[in-house]
Amino acid sequence: MYTQPIHLDGAEFLTEKTKGLAEPAAPGSLGVNAERSSKSNRAVTDSVPYFQDWREAAHQVKRYAIANLDKLLVEFERNISARGAVVLWAKDAAEANEHVLRIAREHNVKSVVKAKSMVTEEMELNRVLETAGIRAVETDLGEYIVQLAGQRPVHIVTPAIHMSAADVGRLFAEKLGEPMTEEHTKLADIARRHLREEYLQADMGVSGCNFAVARTGTAVVIENEGNAGLSTATPPVHVAVVGIEKMLPRLEDLPLFLNLLPRSGTGQKLTSYTHLIHGPAPGRKLYVIIIDNGRSNVLCDPAARAALYCIRCGACINNCPVYRHVGGWAYGWVYPGPIGSILTPHLLGMKQAGELPFASSLCGACSEVCPVKIDIPHQLVHLRHRAVNEPSPMRSWTERLTWSVWAWMMAGPMRYRLTMTGLRIGVRLSRFLPWHPGKLGAWTRGRELPEVPGPDFRHWWKRNKNKYEP
Numbered sequence: 001m002y003t004q005p006i007h008l009d010g011a012e013f014l015t016e017k018t019k020g021l022a023e024p025a026a027p028g029s030l031g032v033n034a035e036r037s038s039k040s041n042r043a044v045t046d047s048v049p050y051f052q053d054w055r056e057a058a059h060q061v062k063r064y065a066i067a068n069l070d071k072l073l074v075e076f077e078r079n080i081s082a083r084g085a086v087v088l089w090a091k092d093a094a095e096a097n098e099h100v101l102r103i104a105r106e107h108n109v110k111s112v113v114k115a116k117s118m119v120t121e122e123m124e125l126n127r128v129l130e131t132a133g134i135r136a137v138e139t140d141l142g143e144y145i146v147q148l149a150g151q152r153p154v155h156i157v158t159p160a161i162h163m164s165a166a167d168v169g170r171l172f173a174e175k176l177g178e179p180m181t182e183e184h185t186k187l188a189d190i191a192r193r194h195l196r197e198e199y200l201q202a203d204m205g206v207s208g209c210n211f212a213v214a215r216t217g218t219a220v221v222i223e224n225e226g227n228a229g230l231s232t233a234t235p236p237v238h239v240a241v242v243g244i245e246k247m248l249p250r251l252e253d254l255p256l257f258l259n260l261l262p263r264s265g266t267g268q269k270l271t272s273y274t275h276l277i278h279g280p281a282p283g284r285k286l287y288v289i290i291i292d293n294g295r296s297n298v299l300c301d302p303a304a305r306a307a308l309y310c311i312r313c314g315a316c317i318n319n320c321p322v323y324r325h326v327g328g329w330a331y332g333w334v335y336p337g338p339i340g341s342i343l344t345p346h347l348l349g350m351k352q353a354g355e356l357p358f359a360s361s362l363c364g365a366c367s368e369v370c371p372v373k374i375d376i377p378h379q380l381v382h383l384r385h386r387a388v389n390e391p392s393p394m395r396s397w398t399e400r401l402t403w404s405v406w407a408w409m410m411a412g413p414m415r416y417r418l419t420m421t422g423l424r425i426g427v428r429l430s431r432f433l434p435w436h437p438g439k440l441g442a443w444t445r446g447r448e449l450p451e452v453p454g455p456d457f458r459h460w461w462k463r464n465k466n467k468y469e470p
């Protein structure tokens with residue numbers, strides 16, 4: 001089990017700090033779990049004959065919504081405010097955290113229950129609340145487990161996908177003083193028993209929002225465990241944090257997404273619970289914080305705008321061969337996998353996360369399963385182009401030197417031949433070395449250095465050109 005706390009300050013791919021799951025055993029369980037999720041997802045989506053039509057329709061709805069965000073956001077604010085919600089705007093995580101802390105002070109909040117929300121992970125809200133002396137408890141089972149373990153989620157839908165039942169049993173025994181068990185139902189019972197107390201004591205509930213319907217002013221939260229319902233309805237104050245990209249124009253658009261998201265995310269036809277929040281319940285308070293936190297950067301880049309269509313289903317992550325090997329922490333921030341590679345550089349900035357678009361084989365498995373048809377490989381190539389053309393600390397002198405040597409090598413046939421011969425000999429010899437330096441060493445620690453296959457094309461062509469030339 002991996003109990004090291006992960007406090008990340010950037011999104012450099014796979015560093016010592018972020019490697020996390022590049023440790024024994026975890027890649028195995030992570031890969032198996034991710035593959036199982038993607039298989040059940042495929043089985044369910046393949047069983048719907050018009051699934052591709054749904055995807056296209058969802059793409060068009062999100063395209064319209066993102067193109068008209070200015071109007072839809074104002075419409076949503078007007079409609080949900082009319083029923084008593086207090087709407088606040090936040091340009092970034094710091095401003096959103098200030099809003100939450102001010103609300104907590106106003107209502108004398110001592111403890112908070114949280115439903116799973118990736119945007120509050122962006123804000124590092126738990127840490128902010130704890131620093132202010134407010135106890136914050138995650139209530140989604142996976143989030144609860146990783147919070148107890150002092151970790152970050154490794155996946156946006158299944159945060160503890162890297163842990164086995166035995167890992168969780170040991171964790172509950174250590175942190176909650178419960179008898180050791182590996183039985184899933186018993187583990188769920190333990191979590192339920194402890195969390196019930198938290199709901200009853202909490203002064204405030206915090207949630208994200210899966211969709212925000214502009215015309216009716218509705219915040220939609222979907223979930224399977226009932227924890228989001230209890231977190232939003234039990235405490236006297238509910239704070240919903242809504243990313244600006246969550247807008248849908250009309251309530252009639254919602255069923256399409258309620259069909260797509262669970263099928264793509266967990267292989268379910270529908271989630272167990274769908275909460276439509278139109279305003280505060282009598283005697284209670286509802287605050288809606290609409291947050292940008294870098295999303296406008298995506299809007300400003302027409303080639304990247306489609307990244308805002310994402311409905312956070314996690315299908316691209318489950319299907320990504322890179323993610324299955326390195327896990328979520330390697331991506332250095334909140335969003336792992338392909339969606340992380342296209343979103344994080346915008347939200348954190350190219351300087352901090354410009355390396356992520358290179359964490360992909362461009363195999364295209366991600367876009368094949370994306371329920372809103374985001375062309376992720378195209379976005380990755382676009383970001384790679386930006387990464388090498390914008391000033392970035394990732395462009396170290398070693399990288400610049402490498403490219404200069406490569407450019408020199410490619411500038412003439414004799415240089416090319418010489419370099420390739422040297423390379424072939426070098427690779428052959430280095431296979432016999434007990435260790436390799438730097439990044440090559442990091443790569444060969446778990447893999448064989450491959451033979452350079454031969455003969456190369458030039459030699460092959462010399463021998464065979466008579467067959468092809470007239």
Ligand code: SF4
Pocket residue numbers: 264309310311312313314315316317339366369370371372373374
């Ligand atoms: S990019 Fe597509 S597949 Fe990936 S999480 Fe977002 S909606 Fe799901």
